[in-house]
Amino acid sequence: MFKKVLLLVIAITLVALFFHYDLNQLLTLEGLKGSMDQFGEWREQSPILIIGGFFALYVLVAALSLPGAAILTLAAGALFGLVEGFIIVSFASSIGALLAFLVSRYLLRESIKKKFPERLKAIDEGVQREGAFYLFTLRLVPVFPFFLVNLLMGVTGIKAWTFYWVSQLGMLAGTVVYVNAGTQLADIESLSGILSPKLIFSFVLLGLLPLIGKAIVNKIKQRKVYKKWQKPKSFDRNLLVIGAGAGGLVTSYIAAAVKAKVTLIEAGEMGGDCLNYGCVPSKAIIKSAKIVDQIKHGEHYGLENATPQFSFKKVMARVHQVIADIAPHDSVERYTDLGVEVIKGYGKLINPWTVEIKLNDGTMQTLTARSIVIATGARPFVPPLPGIEDSGYVTSDTLWTEFAKLDTAPKKLVVLGGGPIGSELAQSFARLGSQVIQIEMAERIMIREDLEVSEFASQSLQKSGVNILTSHQALRCEQRDGKKFIIVKNLKHEQGSEQEEEMAIEYDELLCAVGRSARLKGYGLEELGIETNRTIQTNDYLETLYPNIFAAGDIVGPYQFTHVAAHQGWYAAVNALFGTFKKFKVDYRVIPWATFIDPEVARVGINEQEAIEQGIDYEITRFDFEELDRAITDSAANGFIKVITPKGKDKILGVTIVSEHAGDLIAEFVLAMKHGLGLNKILGTIHSYPTWAEGNKYAAGEWKRNHAPETVLSWLEKFHTWRRG
Incomplete structure (x- = not known):
């Protein structure tokens, strides 16, 4: 422990001295240009000493992760020329990176391993499989600054020798380009020199390096992936x-x-x-x-x-x-x-x-x-319940064929699952005459929605005749005297015997709606x-x-x-x-979805429980459909619009709508979120009267009313009072 503290103190001291004596000023473009003549004289007098000192300085800067490595690389080209500068930087940068890697491993790896053993184990397994190639891609295509790569790789289990030779090889291309740019900087005598063709070419190479590197990496990956396959010469x-x-x-x-x-x-x-x-x-x-x-x-x-x-x-x-x-x-x-x-x-x-x-x-x-x-x-996923295959079941795929054979709706229907599919079908068959029992292992149905939405959905289903059993786990299916039963366990039951906790539910048909695989x-x-x-x-x-x-x-x-x-x-x-020319990342930023129970539940973006989980400083704007004229005329004034926005801003982070036609109403908010339009824009848009879509505008109006400029309104009231005389 003492050795680690000592090493850390030495490193901090060196960094402090570096900044205390303003050595960082030498590692700027201005500092480099101002010191060129002096360095040239020193090199003429003591070439070995200058090369050795420069090499040591570069190693130190890289090892301590100090700013200025890029400037030093340019300086190598300016001072020593392309070939000599390239050789110096190539080895100095790799040795400095290795030292930073070793310091990181010595100081950080064990503590991180103790704190996050499983995560580090998974990372080490990945590094063991692809570590060298992954490091090579980071060196060739500098996604992260090299000093970060040095420190982060030190925490992994990659071997030090592998880290060194891969770094040496991976940084060659970038080193050549930077050193070459430095040779052109040495020739600049005035601002007009910046526009010299040679210098422009050097910086064009710098700009193209990531693209070239990426192309090389992709080619290497493809050769590795496809190596055991023979590619056809032509395609059908x-x-x-x-x-x-x-x-x-x-x-x-x-x-x-x-x-x-x-x-x-x-x-x-x-x-x-x-x-x-x-x-x-x-x-x-x-x-x-x-x-x-x-x-x-x-x-x-x-x-x-x-x-x-x-x-x-x-x-x-x-x-x-x-x-x-x-x-x-x-x-x-x-x-x-x-x-x-x-x-x-x-x-x-x-x-x-x-x-x-x-x-x-x-x-x-x-x-x-x-x-x-x-x-x-x-x-549809069918849970592996003992006896389920013998008793028989339907899924959301097979029920349409199986139930079409029936003269009446199943008398006793058990719906296993409290998600959107299970909830939609449970309500529908209850309305068509089935005695429906819906079983959900979670503490509420539609668990991904806010608590009040789940409760609203539960009330709607129960009103339609669905008997909902939440916090109940299905254990097995049984047949007794020609009748079929599903055995469930109440997860909130008080401690007691297993027999007391279990309950047998008779059914004619069992609908499995617990998800899809x-x-x-x-x-x-x-x-x-x-x-x-x-x-x-x-x-x-x-x-x-x-x-x-x-x-x-x-x-x-x-x-x-x-x-x-x-x-x-x-x-x-x-x-x-x-994709050979241009590839596009899939955009999942604004994804709407709807559950078509009655009334419907539609959502886009985050809801309140997700805002809390993500630690967002948010506020809620709510509009209840009991205030919407069209909802009243349709005798469907139950439901609400709930908008999540950042504190004090009209940017829409998420919207939940519970109402008739919610799946259609959500489209306006989807469009607004997709194109960065806030609630003020919705408020300023004309909506036909009387329509359900007016609810969206009134929700925006609620936000506006909650953020009315009280000081301005107070002065306006005084102004109007003065105008009345």
Whole structure:
């Protein structure tokens, strides 16, 4: 411990002396120019001493992470010329970096290891796999200042010798450019000399260095990734897309629109989950269930309450008719007309450019493409409960086919899951006559929303007849005397025997709605070594391990929404086709979503609980729909708009809307956030009367009223009093 303290004291003392004697002034461009003549004389008199002293100074500056290494590099070119200056700086910078690395390791590594053992272990494992190459990229493409790289790498487990030789090699290109610039600085005699062609060329090299370095790094990475594969000399297609959900459809459409030769491969139904099992059928049944509820409560509209007469089979038939009516929008015929070749079959990656297709007629076809996009979507996750397979269940995918066989809605329906899908379907089937019990392990449904939103949603579902059991864990499924039961445990139950905590719930149908998992198996990802951990791992450009293989949609995340999959589809197409010249990072800054219970819940940006978690100094503006004329005329005046803004500013950080048409109303706030418009801009925009959209303007008006300039208004009151005489 004493040695560490002593070393730290010495380092601090050296740094203090450096600044105390204004040595930092010598390491500025002005200081360098002012000392050139004197240094030239000294070099003539004692060349070995000057070279040795310069070398030692450079090592010291680098070792102590002092400012001025760049100026010293320029000085080396000015004093010693390109070749000699390059050799001096190359070794001095690497030795100084090594000393800084060793000091960091000696002083910091053990304490950090004790404080963050798991994190450092993970970092060390990564460094062990890719440490040398990662360090090389940082040296070649200076993302961080070199002194930071020295200190941070010292905390990792990379070997000192590896650190030295990689640093020596990685800094060569930058050293050449800086030293060469220094040789031109030595020739400047006046301000006009700055514009000399040689000097301009040197600084052009400085500007191009990161781009050149990045290109070299990418080339090295590609050679490393592709080394065991033989790249085709030509390709059948520009782009192959696997999966015809929202992500795949948009990707292939964009490719066809820019005249690329693109093939879309889909084994199942065109349109993916959203059209066939998710968004479309669920919204169709939500509408039917809402009409049933309105008939039951006709008194809200000046009518008589009535018992709705309907056929459940006809309701389900309408659901399938809605799917059929929308299907042409995503059909093979439409996309063929758009210029997309559609192949019905199951695609599997054979190598980074080749897809083997098992056609639906049993034959095989193989195609190559310069780029491939995987957009295979997700499927409902079924919890591994003992007995669940024997008892039977449906998911949000299978219920539309299974329930279409029923004459009436399931009498006793258990919905497992309190997220958006479970909540939407629980309310709908309760309105259609099912006795619905919704089971959620968390302490409230829709856990990602604010507490008051969750409570509002719970009240709405309970009003529709849903029995909600939060803080209940499903344990197993059982069959007793021909009846089916799910056994649950109350997580808030007082301490007692296991038998006392468990409860058996009888059901006719069990709907699993506890989330969705990405479709990862069977597409050749494992054979190619593409990393998956619940989703495909991609970078900001949607590239996988192989820069020519992209992924989009639910298989990627981080949001499993149809509109996000479509959003990613654009980036996947553009980056796949034009990434050699320009790549675009996916923009996730403003992502809206909606849960279509009644009333709807829509959100964009952060909510209050996230603002608290992030430590944001925020304020809330709230508008209640009981004050909106259109909401009153529709007898739907329950709900609110809740806007999160920074203290004293009208910048929109997030909005939550609970109301009818919330999914539509949120669009104005999405547009405002996307383009940096504040609440004042919304307030100054004319909204038609009487419409639901006026609620957005009134919410902005609430913010304005809360931030009225009281001092100015006080003086205006006095002014008007004076004007009255």
